[in-house]
Amino acid sequence: MAPCKMEQIDLNLCGLTFDNMKIGICSDHAGYEWKTDLVAYLSGKGYEIVDYGTNSTESMDYPDVAHLLGRAVSDGTVDKGIAMCGTGNGMAITLNKYPKVRAGLAWNEDIAALVKQHNNANVLVMPARFASFETALKMVDTWLNTQFEGGRHQRRIEKIPIQN
Numbered sequence: 001m002a003p004c005k006m007e008q009i010d011l012n013l014c015g016l017t018f019d020n021m022k023i024g025i026c027s028d029h030a031g032y033e034w035k036t037d038l039v040a041y042l043s044g045k046g047y048e049i050v051d052y053g054t055n056s057t058e059s060m061d062y063p064d065v066a067h068l069l070g071r072a073v074s075d076g077t078v079d080k081g082i083a084m085c086g087t088g089n090g091m092a093i094t095l096n097k098y099p100k101v102r103a104g105l106a107w108n109e110d111i112a113a114l115v116k117q118h119n120n121a122n123v124l125v126m127p128a129r130f131a132s133f134e135t136a137l138k139m140v141d142t143w144l145n146t147q148f149e150g151g152r153h154q155r156r157i158e159k160i161p162i163q164n
């Protein structure tokens, strides 16, 4: 890796992030191995990671950890979240119960980009039994480094909450 120079504008070019972003992460047993490796990967890039479990490959119920992450994203304890289970659906369904959470399921790099560009997903959900870990790393990097497009997509996400 090339040495970093102070005058570089985009510090991400150094492979590190300096914006102090706090990312919450959770998985059930199906996503545990991905979670362990992602915590190491993202910590190595300078992100602050809060791990909400699970802590082994022993079978457990995904809502038990999804609620911890959903609450943390909603109350601002973390800036963003990453969640994994076998299909991703259990995590996404549970997380999206929280009004401030937009949890988007992605299974390839293009969808990981679109879920940020169009839906401004603040939680990335991935299916640990239906993608490779290599793809997961690409999805995470893409989602973190893609910008929300706003405009018509802002209008659309504003229509998501149930109107009373």
Ligand code: RB5
Pocket: 028, 030, 062, 085, 086, 087, 088, 089, 090, 091
């Ligand atoms: C666990 O077997 C599986 O049901 C879970 O990981 C997930 O796919 C649920 O949505």
